[in-house]
Amino acid sequence: MVVTRHWRRIVKADREGRRGFASPPSVATTIGGPTALELLERLTGGGIMPHAQQILETHPRTLGVAPGPLVACIDACFDCAQSCTACADADLGEPDVETMIRCIALCHNCSDICISTGRVLSRQTEFVPQVARVALQACIEACRLCGDECERHAQHHEHCRICAEVCRICEQACADALKALPT
């Protein structure tokens, strides 16, 4: 199973002393309910956690946006960029590809705009709120339209259901960051 295999990889990496990965949780430390391992796997899906927050915490200048909304927005943008690339590609592999053209187009646009927005927000030295504002506004709209279209296909394409979710998370994270911008 992928999760387990990958988890072993994280555990192994940790034993080798790589920082940035959690210590392997003791499964015996929980009583009833989901175990810590189960919680962790449910939360992480077996993947690698992004490091945006760790780097931002060490930034030499005062951040231009509150760190909570900022990190959430950056993580969401890079995640959504990947999801939309993957969803557009999965659409291409579906037997009903002719009905997925609009979804593919919106996913590609959303992915590109998420990359640029995630990078703009990642730059906190000489942060210019006006640039961040228009980037976030573009990203909110791109995520909204892409999320709407993916949702229309959520019943028959599971990747569209997940991608719609990711778009909603990113739309919300960008809206939160927009509110947190200095006026």
Place this chain on the structure above:
Amino acid sequence: MVVTRHWRRIVKADREGRRGFASPPSVATTIGGPTALELLERLTGGGIMPHAQQILETHPRTLGVAPGPLVACIDACFDCAQSCTACADADLGEPDVETMIRCIALCHNCSDICISTGRVLSRQTEFVPQVARVALQACIEACRLCGDECERHAQHHEHCRICAEVCRICEQACADALKALPT
């Protein structure tokens, strides 16, 4: 504290029924050792987990690479793209910016190559191993050189220390994916 604030946000999002976030763990379910909450925070750093694995699990075609190394590589590429953008920017804010020029240049190059590699690997419909191979080879070299340079500054710039780690993780994840490519 950032982590806590962000964790509350995740918890709140979950209460609103958003899928893709874990249920808030009961702090009472652990005895001794770190609590589940502590484990989760340590693992996640308060950020949003990427969804690469979830989408790939629903892909309509057979994946061209084993899912474990594939997901790790995609996650690592997008994470490293973000970290290198953030580290290059943090370098710009340091008082000794003149000594950081090579680090900045290597971070920018690494970030761009990570984006293109992460996207190439994300496309599994009509996966062409030859393209993946050269993309991965480029990414391994970019991460290696960027990691080496960041490491040189790890003692005096914490963001460089973290970025070096992220580069090492990405270099390794790309090497694992390269080994997993069909010949």
Place this chain on the structure above:
Amino acid sequence: MVVTRHWRRIVKADREGRRGFASPPSVATTIGGPTALELLERLTGGGIMPHAQQILETHPRTLGVAPGPLVACIDACFDCAQSCTACADADLGEPDVETMIRCIALCHNCSDICISTGRVLSRQTEFVPQVARVALQACIEACRLCGDECERHAQHHEHCRICAEVCRICEQACADALKALPT
């Protein structure tokens, strides 16, 4: 001299029958004023002309924007993405790099937003005007702010002078495309 060397390359490529390059102009065909060769070199700077227009002219669907403003906008976005990357890099090599930090940050943001905007406009199958609108608005603002900052350094850094020009061209081309969007 670069121009001449590169021009010879174009001429040579043409002799090899590559389409997409002009025939070498006869220098003897002009009287007085600049020769055709001089005009061509002045116009092209010795570079390769983009092919956006040629491909768009063969697009299977009706374009969502009038082709004139569309091509100009796409060409300008990709040109500005390159210029801003190059200008940010040249800034790093200047002795007064500490005074160029804001310029570098704005150039990087402008470059990323130009790439995403140029790609969004390049996609004319299932063109969604709302996405194009927000992308163009973001690009106009990013180019405006980057152009303003580069202009401040135009007197002492020639690359900033040129980059400011390219930003102005792109800002205008995006504004023209915005006006040409269907309402």
Place this chain on the structure above:
Amino acid sequence: MVVTRHWRRIVKADREGRRGFASPPSVATTIGGPTALELLERLTGGGIMPHAQQILETHPRTLGVAPGPLVACIDACFDCAQSCTACADADLGEPDVETMIRCIALCHNCSDICISTGRVLSRQTEFVPQVARVALQACIEACRLCGDECERHAQHHEHCRICAEVCRICEQACADALKALPT
């Protein structure tokens, strides 16, 4: 006609004193053969010339690659990035989209790799030949495979014929730049 309209735009821009555009050529300055205007339109296709060369000529440091191959490579990478995005999109609008999936996938990959390569080569402050080398190698292979696939569709899709040409130009320009790298 697009070319004419756009040409008027260039002329108009020039009258407004924007630098970077050629002076409007006097049609009367040529005798026989194509007029300078015809030559210019044939060469430019009505588009905007990239400014890579102009900015590189003002770079504060010694370039790491001979300027001729460097400019040709950068221009070709950005041009190919745009063409591949546009061709992948045009493929989506074709009635035989199911037969174009491999072309779409290769175009997307080529576009992403061209962007990262064009940017890596654009950075000449602290130029690191090893990074440029692997980026160029990846780009050569991506362009070769994408060009081969587009060529297979050149008979029935004009955008594929043009995109194949652009890929060949970029493949060659990257090979020339690779040869020009310091060893």
